[in-house]
Amino acid sequence: MKVEGEYIFNGPRAEVWDLVRDPEVLATALPGTKSLNQISANQYEGEMNVRVGPVAGVFAGRVVVSDEVCPESYTLTVEGKGAPGFAKGTGRVHLIAQDDGTTLMKYEGEVQIGGKIASVGQRLLDTVSKSMIRQGLEALNKALEARVARSKGQEVECQPPSEAEFAAAVAKDMAGQLLSSSWVLWIALAVVVIIVAAIWLSRGGG
Amino acid sequence: MAQKYVGQRLTRTEDPRLLTGQAMFVDDVQIPGMLHAAFLRSEYTHARLKRIDVSAARNRPGVVAVYTAADMGDTWRPGPPLVSPPPTIKDIVFHSRTQVPLVKDKVRLAGEPLAVVIAESRYIAEDALDDIVVELDPLEAVVDLEKALEPDAPRVHDDLDSNLACHLIQKKGDYAAAREKADLVIKRRIVIDRGTAAAMENRGIVVYWDAKSQQLTVWDTTQAPIPIRNGLAGMFGLSPSQVRVIAPFVGGGFGPKIMMFYPEEMVLTWATLQLGRPIKWIEDRRENFYATNQERGQVHYAELALTRDGHILGLRDDFIHDTGAYDPYGLTVPINTQCHAMGPYRIPNYYSDLKVVFTNRPIVSPLRGAGRPQGVYVIERLLDIAAKELGMDPVEIRKRNLLPPDVFPYDNQIIDQAFVPLVYDSGNYLPILEKAAEMIGYEKFVKEEQPRLRAEGRHVGIGIVCFIETTGIGPYEGARVTVEPSGKISVATGVGTQGQGHFTSFAQIAADQLGVNPRDVNVVTGDTSQFHWGTGTFASRGAVVAGNAIHAAASTVRAKVLKLASKVLETPEEELELADGMVRVADIPEKCISLGELAVLANPLRGAVEPGTEPGLEATAYFGPKYGATASGAHAMILEVDPETMMVEIKRYILVEDCGTVINPLIVEGQLHGGVALGIANSYYEQLMYDENGQLLNASFADYLVPTASEVPRVEITHLETRSPLNPLGNKGVGEGGCIPVPCLFAQALEDALADYGIEILETPLSPNKLFDLLSGKRNK
Numbered sequence: 001m002k003v004e005g006e007y008i009f010n011g012p013r014a015e016v017w018d019l020v021r022d023p024e025v026l027a028t029a030l031p032g033t034k035s036l037n038q039i040s041a042n043q044y045e046g047e048m049n050v051r052v053g054p055v056a057g058v059f060a061g062r063v064v065v066s067d068e069v070c071p072e073s074y075t076l077t078v079e080g081k082g083a084p085g086f087a088k089g090t091g092r093v094h095l096i097a098q099d100d101g102t103t104l105m106k107y108e109g110e111v112q113i114g115g116k117i118a119s120v121g122q123r124l125l126d127t128v129s130k131s132m133i134r135q136g137l138e139a140l141n142k143a144l145e146a147r148v149a150r151s152k153g154q155e156v157e158c159q160p161p162s163e164a165e166f167a168a169a170v171a172k173d174m175a176g177q178l179l180s181s182s183w184v185l186w187i188a189l190a191v192v193v194i195i196v197a198a199i200w201l202s203r204g205g206g
Numbered sequence: 207m208a209q210k211y212v213g214q215r216l217t218r219t220e221d222p223r224l225l226t227g228q229a230m231f232v233d234d235v236q237i238p239g240m241l242h243a244a245f246l247r248s249e250y251t252h253a254r255l256k257r258i259d260v261s262a263a264r265n266r267p268g269v270v271a272v273y274t275a276a277d278m279g280d281t282w283r284p285g286p287p288l289v290s291p292p293p294t295i296k297d298i299v300f301h302s303r304t305q306v307p308l309v310k311d312k313v314r315l316a317g318e319p320l321a322v323v324i325a326e327s328r329y330i331a332e333d334a335l336d337d338i339v340v341e342l343d344p345l346e347a348v349v350d351l352e353k354a355l356e357p358d359a360p361r362v363h364d365d366l367d368s369n370l371a372c373h374l375i376q377k378k379g380d381y382a383a384a385r386e387k388a389d390l391v392i393k394r395r396i397v398i399d400r401g402t403a404a405a406m407e408n409r410g411i412v413v414y415w416d417a418k419s420q421q422l423t424v425w426d427t428t429q430a431p432i433p434i435r436n437g438l439a440g441m442f443g444l445s446p447s448q449v450r451v452i453a454p455f456v457g458g459g460f461g462p463k464i465m466m467f468y469p470e471e472m473v474l475t476w477a478t479l480q481l482g483r484p485i486k487w488i489e490d491r492r493e494n495f496y497a498t499n500q501e502r503g504q505v506h507y508a509e510l511a512l513t514r515d516g517h518i519l520g521l522r523d524d525f526i527h528d529t530g531a532y533d534p535y536g537l538t539v540p541i542n543t544q545c546h547a548m549g550p551y552r553i554p555n556y557y558s559d560l561k562v563v564f565t566n567r568p569i570v571s572p573l574r575g576a577g578r579p580q581g582v583y584v585i586e587r588l589l590d591i592a593a594k595e596l597g598m599d600p601v602e603i604r605k606r607n608l609l610p611p612d613v614f615p616y617d618n619q620i621i622d623q624a625f626v627p628l629v630y631d632s633g634n635y636l637p638i639l640e641k642a643a644e645m646i647g648y649e650k651f652v653k654e655e656q657p658r659l660r661a662e663g664r665h666v667g668i669g670i671v672c673f674i675e676t677t678g679i680g681p682y683e684g685a686r687v688t689v690e691p692s693g694k695i696s697v698a699t700g701v702g703t704q705g706q707g708h709f710t711s712f713a714q715i716a717a718d719q720l721g722v723n724p725r726d727v728n729v730v731t732g733d734t735s736q737f738h739w740g741t742g743t744f745a746s747r748g749a750v751v752a753g754n755a756i757h758a759a760a761s762t763v764r765a766k767v768l769k770l771a772s773k774v775l776e777t778p779e780e781e782l783e784l785a786d787g788m789v790r791v792a793d794i795p796e797k798c799i800s801l802g803e804l805a806v807l808a809n810p811l812r813g814a815v816e817p818g819t820e821p822g823l824e825a826t827a828y829f830g831p832k833y834g835a836t837a838s839g840a841h842a843m844i845l846e847v848d849p850e851t852m853m854v855e856i857k858r859y860i861l862v863e864d865c866g867t868v869i870n871p872l873i874v875e876g877q878l879h880g881g882v883a884l885g886i887a888n889s890y891y892e893q894l895m896y897d898e899n900g901q902l903l904n905a906s907f908a909d910y911l912v913p914t915a916s917e918v919p920r921v922e923i924t925h926l927e928t929r930s931p932l933n934p935l936g937n938k939g940v941g942e943g944g945c946i947p948v949p950c951l952f953a954q955a956l957e958d959a960l961a962d963y964g965i966e967i968l969e970t971p972l973s974p975n976k977l978f979d980l981l982s983g984k985r986n987k
Contacts, residue, residue, distance in 0.1 A: 083336055086249055112899055115249035119905030
């Protein structure tokens with residue numbers, strides 16, 4: 001599966017760079033995280049609880065950051081697996097400073113997915129993953145805005161989304177694109193949480 | 207004169223039990239103390255097994271045992287090859303690589319079992335699977351059939367030089383010379399993809415080693431209980447008499463259940479021998495998509511050489527057949543393809559070059575049709591294209607090439623799946639085609655209706671195709687027929703039953719010999735304790751091979767009945783008749799004796815018996831044909847397609863079938879209806895979608911579309927009967943015929959419906975999406 005897109009962060013590139021390399025921020029941006037540890041300068045390991053409907057289990061994974069050009073770009077290599085299946089992918093992330101003080105993130109990558117997640121969730125993967133990425137990036141952007149505000153001495157409340165809120169938002173995105181039967185939504189919800197894990201891992205090292 | 211039951215539309219004797227939930231399936235087996243198994247399966251298609259740690263799973267409460275390949279010690283070994291390649295074909299290359307009970311070092315297909323958990327319940331067993339730590343080192347997968355043969359392709363079996371499993375050329379005449387003389391040569395690449403059987407009942411096994419009685423009992427959804435018994439006995443050092451295999455009611459076989467040995471059969475039998483406790487495993491639907499064999503994947507480069515007036519001079523077919531990760535079933539499927547590509551036509555020159563490849567996909571073994579639909583697809587598509595090129599009617603080009611009735615037995619000069627020459631025993635093909643054309647109103651549709659509908663802007667098309675089906679192959683089956691003291695008849699045969707109506711058809715055969723009502727004939731199939739010689743249910747052979755064995759055994763019992771009755775009634779045998787469960791003197795009906803009374807007399811408690819006399823009214827007989835009986839048929843359809851939505855509606859479906867003597871038209875028609883449904887599935891709905899890494903993307907019935915009642919039309923059937931000279935009943939098989947010609951028929955009708963787009967359909971299954979692409983391509987041009 002190909003993953004690509006862009007996103008604009010409301011903050012300077014250096015701040016974005018710090019943010020995407022901060023495991024704690026990443027862990028709060030994607031709920032359900034059990035742990036996310038930096039095991040070396042460029043490696044992260046983590047575990048995430050996945051439990052929605054019939055799909056349950058721990059997704060465990062490792063992210064390696066390479067070809068790092070601070071603060072412009074880096075390559076992520078992700079491997080994760082658990083009861084729902086496995087994901088393995090490589091992606092390149094570019095951060096481009098914009099004239100207006102914002103940062104444009106461009107990402108592209110290729111993800112291999114196998115197991116239940118591939119065989120049962122296939123036709124929803126594309127839509128769900130796009131939505132998941134958007135949701136995750138928005139949560140990160142909120143964290144960024146809070147950081148920027150704090151650095152200016154302002155106090156801004158930044159509440160990371162809960163697991164349920166996150167899943168519900170993705171399901172809403174999907175409902176806009178797919179049949180809105182309860183059955184599809186149910187599957188969608190299940191897939192959403194699986195994807196959370198995959199996407200989270202792919203951004204975990206960022 | 208006694209009533210004849212063969213040929214009658216008898217409702218099925220087994221249906222009341224099935225319809226009221228009284229029939230026993232494997233999952234109905236309950237034994238006190240029974241344990242449950244769950245298998246840990248690889249999610250990777252191709253990977254090296256680095257490490258497997260089952261200690262945590264073993265410690266989970268309720269888990270009785272967890273086994274890996276290492277635990278099996280010396281008993282771990284790949285399964286025995288089920289079918290070897292034909293020994294009579296020269297210069298054949300064949301590499302036998304068979305499936306393993308549990309992965310030891312390398313995973314070759316997604317779904318291959320790595321470990322088994324035996325626990326107090328299936329819930330605990332499934333939970334314990336998550337406790338197992340596995341380290342798999344993924345390898346590049348072999349998925350594409352043609353790329354599998356490229357020199358730098360990763361290898362499924364490290365010890366082979368390539369992924370080539372077999373290379374086999376079969377030829378007749380001199381194709382190259384024929385091609386030289388041809389006015390027209392049609393050459394196309396044709397792709398046929400995989401489907402699964404999607405039987406209503408998944409596989410299931412209950413195994414029980416009772417140490418005190420030293421008996422192993424196995425309930426198995428197999429189509430071949432006797433070979434399973436013999437094989438398990440051999441594998442585990444038991445006497446066959448210590449092993450009883452029961453294939454009770456099975457919710458659909460369709461071929462994949464003839465496979466042996468599935469890893470689960472080997473592993474669970476071994477496990478019950480370790481534990482001395484009964485163990486049950488029932489495959490779930492998702493497992494079925496991975497762990498049960500599949501079929502149909504082939505790529506053909508085929509060419510047909512013809513004269514200007516549409517006579518076939520020769521056929522060449524170079525094709526690649528996907529056998530999956532292992533090839534335990536030998537060459538049955540691709541040889542069937544070779545043997546059906548000539549169809550019912552006179553093809554004087556034939557050259558068929560077969561390459562079988564290993565891929566990282568589930569094992570391929572026969573699935574209803576078993577290679578035949580592919581061969582038929584190739585010849586029928588080429589004929590359609592040739593007809594277009596020559597400006598000829600598709601029915602006419604077929605008529606010109608059909609074998610005439612005076613050529614039989616007709617030797618095709620190649621070897622078939624049963625290792626014997628492919629000889630068509632009998633046939634009369636032209637009336638079949640003419641009947642199908644007449645029933646669908648071919649002339650009228652083409653000349654009047656279609657132009658009228660087209661003028662209205664509707665896309666309606668007609669198709670009509672011919673085919674043959676090789677059926678009823680050897681080696682043999684047997685049966686024992688007994689008159690019981692109650693006067694009822696018991697019939698036992700070794701073949702298993704998966705819904706074919708054996709209990710009724712077999713009863714009809716015995717009833718005719720013994721003058722009883724078929725409802726008084728109790729048929730037992732698939733229990734090795736009842737009958738333990740035979741091979742199994744496959745190749746549309748049950749009614750032919752087991753049917754004629756029953757006929758033979760019942761005839762012998764009839765002779766015994768007459769001999770004894772003649773003595774008792776003091777009347778010559780010629781003056782006796784069997785009817786209504788009685789033996790009567792034909793002229794004096796009140797002078798009679800019941801079969802039950804005779805059975806009692808035949809088994810005396812006191813007194814002397816003449817030497818050479820056998821007790822009871824019982825006989826065992828066997829039947830083995832010289833070669834298979836070849837059935838034939840023609841199918842026709844009218845369909846309408848909406849070129850905006852790509853939705854297809856089959857308006858009419860005509861089926862003319864010649865399977866020789868029809869034992870029970872109702873059952874034959876049921877078989878044909880089911881076959882047509884599968885054929886429609888193989889045409890437009892059911893396709894297993896694998897990504898480039900070999901991951902199956904539609905392993906659920908939400909995404910793998912089995913056609914429903916709304917996609918399967920009413921089927922109008924006519925039977926024509928050309929008896930087979932190879933057996934006393936004169937019958938031929940019909941179990942697979944319904945599905946065989948459907949994809950090529952569908953393609954022909956669809957092309958006709960979309961004539962204004964000028965598309966050519968060269969792959970099956972098609973789908974609305976693929977049709978859209980095909981039409982878009984034409985639009986863009």
